[in-house]
Amino acid sequence: MLTKEELPECPVATTVALIGSKWKLLIIRNLLQRPWRFNELKRDLTGISQKVLTDSLRSMEEDGLITRTVYPEVPPRVEYALSDLGQTLKPILDSMVEWGNAYKQM
Template identity: 45%
Template sequence: MSEPDHTLPECPIARFLTVLEGPWATLVVRELLMGPRRFTELRAALPGISPKTLSARLKGLERTGLLTRTPYAEVPPRVEYELTEAGYRLQTVFTAMAEWAERDLPVR
């Protein structure tokens, strides 16, 4: 499950899981589907995530081409993370996940 990109598995479900590894990557994408976000905004939206984990997930998603990182030459410096077109197309998967969970996994 931890193969590098150039040996992505044949099965598309396994490929999906290799890239969206673990819950945090998925929750980071969920946040970014709402629009570009700064590092501090992502941290605030994801209680419990450590800066190290958030940084690692953002780097991984950038490497796979799902998001871009844009630094702005401001004081203080500002960096924005934004999904690429491929990243935004994950919306269909998230909608399917949410619809299934709303129906079949009610909050008790």
């Protein structure tokens, strides 16, 4: 996780540093729908390795974009959800959906 002082000056570069990987964007896409469990995300994100998913979730949690909730059950249940800050990414992903659909129509 980069500190605020370590983040790039350019706001676009800052956004890319926080959510710029393919997998982070797809994780956010899923979490915009509802909270997900780790194995649900792993199954849905075809091709993602367990390590990349784990690292991405940890990084986004450290950056304050997602929350991780552990339920005291046997076996323990863990759910990932977008934080309030993470929810503010919705307009960005909505714009990406709109642009992607328009591109497909060309």
